[in-house]
Amino acid sequence: MRLGYHSITWGGVVGDATGVTSIKDLYYRANGSMEQAVRDIAAAGYEGTEMFDGNVAAYADRPDDLRELLDSAAVELVSVYTGANFVYADALPDELYRVERAAELAATFGARSLVVGGGARRAAGTPSEDYDRLAAALDRITDIAERQGLSASYHPHLSTIVESPDELERLMSRTRIGFCPDTAHLAAGGGDPAALIRRYPDRIRHVHLKDLRPEPLAFLPLGAGVLDFPDILRALREAGYDSWLIVELDAYEGDPREAAESSRAYLDKLLDA
Template sequence: MRVGCHSITWGGVTGDATGVTSVKDLVYRVPGDMHRALRDIAAAGYEGVEMFDGNVADLAERPDQLHALLAETGLALVGVYTGANFVYDDALPDELYRVRRAAELARTFGAEQLVVGGGARRATGTPDSDYDRLAAALDTVDDIAREHGLSACYHPHLSTIVEGPDEVEKIFTRSRIGFCPDTAHLAAGGGDPAELIRRFPDRIRHVHLKDLRDGVFLPLGEGDVDFTDVLAAIREVGYDRWLVVELDSYDGDPAEAARISRAFLDRVLLDGART
């Protein structure tokens, strides 16, 4: 397994304001300096980086610059993360337009993975049919990824209709898309990340690692997530792709957070190799 880091920590996540009135233009974006982020990630000992669709799109306006930055840092672009509501029939074509654009960017810059989140919670509540809508949309996402030579995976996320274990079960029994377990989101949703990895052994396509304590996301080793069991589960299901540290924000230097997580993960991986 190789270890990467998401650039989100270098500024958190925002969206494009044009998306309020034009769904096709809505993207995720980290407002920080991506040149600094990639250099910090490489200096902390990571081999790859995952980025949001908006940041890759910004750099794609100067493709030689992103290619040069990846070459300079020695980082591989592991994946591109995007997302959508996926439950509103009328908006879906424009949302899939954005997903296709993210897939094109991922292919252009050599990424392996298209990571998607989403599944809107309606103001009036969530009908069971929304899980069918979400699953059908995710199958289309999977098709788009395959067309571009990518693997696609779904990331259960707080504030969506797929938070807790029962909701995770609902979507992965209805859609064929791969699974990107995020240790902190699954734990915050009331699940056991290691158990959910073991429950869907053939669906794991990508892994996000972050820690959690009292509802706060933290660098690895600073919260309550049992990463020894998580990594044991990952090995048991035969997963051997990227492990991506993904921390939404940090009260301090994001480079420090990256170093803390990398050092902790190295220790846990070494201990696991010895047993």
């Protein structure tokens, strides 16, 4: 398993304001310097990175700049993260347009994986049909990714209709997309990350690692919270997973590079054990 680090920690995640009135232009973005992020990720000893669709889209008209940045740091763009509501029929074509654009850009820069989050939780509650709508959209995204030579996986996320283990099962039984376990989101949703990895071993296509403090809720560098990473890594090995482990820390009060180094040192101890 190779180690990568998500660029989100450099500035945290924001959405483009144009998306308020133009769904097709609503991207995630890390609100910081990707140049600094890639250099720091390399310095912390990681071989790969994951970026948001909006950060990659910023290089669409100057692709050589991103290629040069990655090459000079000896860091691969492993994956691109995107997401949408996926439950509103009128909005879906524009959402899929944006996902297709993200997949095209991911392939342009040599990424292997398209990671997708979403499934809006309506103000009036979640009808069971929303799981059918989300599943059907994710199957279409799987096709989009495969046309670009990418592997697609779904990332359960707090604030969506896939938080808890029961909600995850409602989705997984309806769709063929791969599974991207995010250790902290799974735990915050009431699940045991290692147990959920063992439940869906054949569906795992990508992995996000971050630690968790339950009260008050906070995402932390690896080893700084309560999650059982030795068991999580055992579960991944049992599943035969041998691809990238992406550390994804949403925010950090100090230097993002410091958090990346801390998680790398913790992982090195576990992987050498």
